[in-house]
Structure formats: C-alpha cells, structure tokens
Amino acid sequence: DTAVSQTPKYLVTQMGNDKSIKCEQNLGHDTMYWYKQDSKKFLKIMFSYNNKELIINETVPNRFSPKSPDKAHLNLHINSLELGDSAVYFCASSQSGPSSRANVLTFGAGSRLTVL
Amino acid sequence: KQEVTQIPAALSVPEGENLVLNCSFTDSAIYNLQWFRQDPGKGLTSLLLIQSSQREQTSGRLNASLDKSSGRSTLYIAASQPGDSATYLCAVPGGGSNYKLTFGKGTLLTVNP
Numbered sequence: 001d002t003a004v005s006q007t008p009k010y011l012v013t014q015m016g017n018d019k020s021i022k023c024e025q026n027l028g029h030d031t032m033y034w035y036k037q038d039s040k041k042f043l044k045i046m047f048s049y050n051n052k053e054l055i056i057n058e059t060v061p062n063r064f065s066p067k068s069p070d071k072a073h074l075n076l077h078i079n080s081l082e083l084g085d086s087a088v089y090f091c092a093s094s095q096s097g098p099s100s101r102a103n104v105l106t107f108g109a110g111s112r113l114t115v116l
Numbered sequence: 117k118q119e120v121t122q123i124p125a126a127l128s129v130p131e132g133e134n135l136v137l138n139c140s141f142t143d144s145a146i147y148n149l150q151w152f153r154q155d156p157g158k159g160l161t162s163l164l165l166i167q168s169s170q171r172e173q174t175s176g177r178l179n180a181s182l183d184k185s186s187g188r189s190t191l192y193i194a195a196s197q198p199g200d201s202a203t204y205l206c207a208v209p210g211g212g213s214n215y216k217l218t219f220g221k222g223t224l225l226t227v228n229p
Contacts, residue, residue, distance in 0.1 A: 004159075031215060043160075043205065043219040056216055090159060094215075104150070105217065107159035 003027050004108035006091045012114045013081060020077045021111045023091030031055075032074035033092040033105065034066060043090070049074055050096055081115045088112045118143045118210030122220035129196055130228050137191040137223045139206035144187045146208045151180050151191050154203045154222065163204075164191070196227045 004025045013019055025032065033056075034046040048056035049068040063079045078085060091108040119142045129135050139149070148167050152160040164180040166173045166189070172181040179192040189206055203222040210218050 033215075040221070041203070042221055045216050048215050050215070058216075092160075096215075104162065104165055105160075106162070107152075109159040110157075112157075 003106050004091055004093055006089075006108040006111045008111060009109065010112050010114075012116065014116055015081055015083060017081050018077070018079045019081060019113070020075055021089055021091075021113070022073070022075045023108060024073050025091075025093040025106070026072065027093055027095075027106060029093035029095045029106070030071050031094045031096050032068065032071075033094075034074065034076050035090040035092060035107075037088045037090060037110070039087070046089075047074075047076075078113075081113075083115050086113055086115045118208060118218040120206060120208060120218050120220035122204075122206060122223050124223055125221065126224040126226075128226040128228065131196060131198060133196050133227075134192070134194050135196055135225070137193070137204050137225070139189040139191070139220055141187045141189075141206075141208050141210075141218075143208075143210050144184050146184065146210060148209070149180075149182050149189050150207045150217070151178075151189075152205045152207060152219075154205060156202075160205065193225075196225075198227045198229050200227050201225055 006023045031050045033048045037043045047066040052068045065077045068074045088110045090110045092105040094105045121140045123138045151163045164173045166182040177194040182189045205222040207217040207219045
C-alpha cells in the first residue's frame with residue numbers, strides 16, 4: 001500500500017564501492033525525484049524525471065546516475081562511493097499539470113547511506 | 117536563486133501552547149508554498165499547500181498563511197500536543213523550474229507533556 005517505496009532503507013558500504021537505491025511509486029504520477037538530505041538536515045534536489053525524461057539535473061558528481069525504466073520507477077546508482085556521499089536519499093513523485101499543482105510531492109521514507 | 121530561511125531552528129514548548137513557525141523566501145515569484153512535517157527516520161509528509169492567490173490555508177489545528185509580496189509564511193499550530201513533535205519544513209518552487217522545490221532547513225519542534 002506504500003505510495004512511494006525505496007529500497008534499501010539502510011545501506012552501509014566501503015569507500016570505492018558501487019551501490020544502487022531503488023524507488024517505486026504506485027500513485028500513477030508521471031514525475032519522480034531524488035533529493036539528498038545531508039548531515040545538517042539540508043534537503044536538496046538532485047534529479048527529476050518526467051515521463052522517463054530527465055528534466056532536472058543539479059550540480060551532482062557524474063558518479064551519480066539516475067535511471068528511469070518507466071514512469072513508476074526511478075533508481076539511483078552511485079559509483080566509487082566517497083565519505084561525503086553519506087546522507088539520506090529521498091525519492092519523491094508528483095503529477096505534472098497546472099503549474100500551481102505540479103510540485104505537490106509525495107515522499108518515500110528515505111534510504112540512509114553510510115560510507116565507511 | 118531562491119533561498120528559504122526558517123526561524124527558529126528549534127523550539128520547545130509545553131503541551132497545550134499555541135505556537136508559530138516562520139518561513140521566509142527571497143524570490144516572491146512563486147506559484148505556491150508547502151509546509152511539510154518530517155519525523156525522525158521517516159520521509160516528509162505534506163501538511164499544507166497554499167496557492168499564491170491564497171492568503172491562508174487551514175487543516176485541523178494547523179493554519180498556514182502566505183504573504184507573497186513580503187516573502188513570508190507562517191505555520192500556526194493551535195493547542196500543541198506531544199505528537200506534534202517533529203521537524204517542520206517549508207518549501208517553495210524556484211531556481212528555474214517549477215518542479216524544483218527549495219527547502220528551508222526546518223524548525224525542530226518539541227512539545228513536552
């Protein structure tokens with residue numbers, strides 16, 4: 001029944017490894033997002049896909065690569081993990097439409113990544 | 117560039133008290149403003165969405181106001197309860213795309229029984 005689900009919820013890994021976080025939404029939304037919340041609790045957008053097309057790509061290292069196989073899924077793959085990548089990564093979705101409603105987001109519970 | 121500031125950063129109140137959380141934003145050309153709640157270890161829950169044409173929005177004990185011209189919003193919580201303890205964030209679209217939300221750092225609210 002979960003609207004936006006992310007896996008895994010917790011991920012502990014060594015520097016230099018490659019890892020992926022998966023996200024799925026069952027709301028029928030056409031837009032999905034990845035946000036990063038750092039240790040200072042600051043929440044910043046990383047990527048957004050609308051109908052499987054990349055529409056927002058913030059200044060993020062190219063070690064981060066999002067992939068959207070369909071409208072309901074947006075995965076985040078991270079290569080060569082660094083200590084600074086430790087954070088909570090949130091997936092979200094919304095339905096595009098009138099500008100006034102386009103950014104009513106539904107968030108997942110987050111994936112806490114710890115890089116040792 | 118849109119910047120969002122929330123004051124105070126933390127607030128501790130006794131149960132039953134009415135309280136106000138503040139949010140200010142630098143670019144007033146927004147379509148709407150949202151208030152979210154974040155519980156520890158969990159995602160964000162949207163509480164209220166105010167359209168730019170509205171001045172306030174109410175949901176239960178929560179009332180959010182928006183003064184777009186001055187770049188301010190307040191979240192009023194009436195008769196606070198321990199279950200209201202959480203981090204409250206406000207967010208506005210901006211930064212070149214209506215799909216991009218800019219968040220404040222949040223106000224950590226603790227309601228003591």
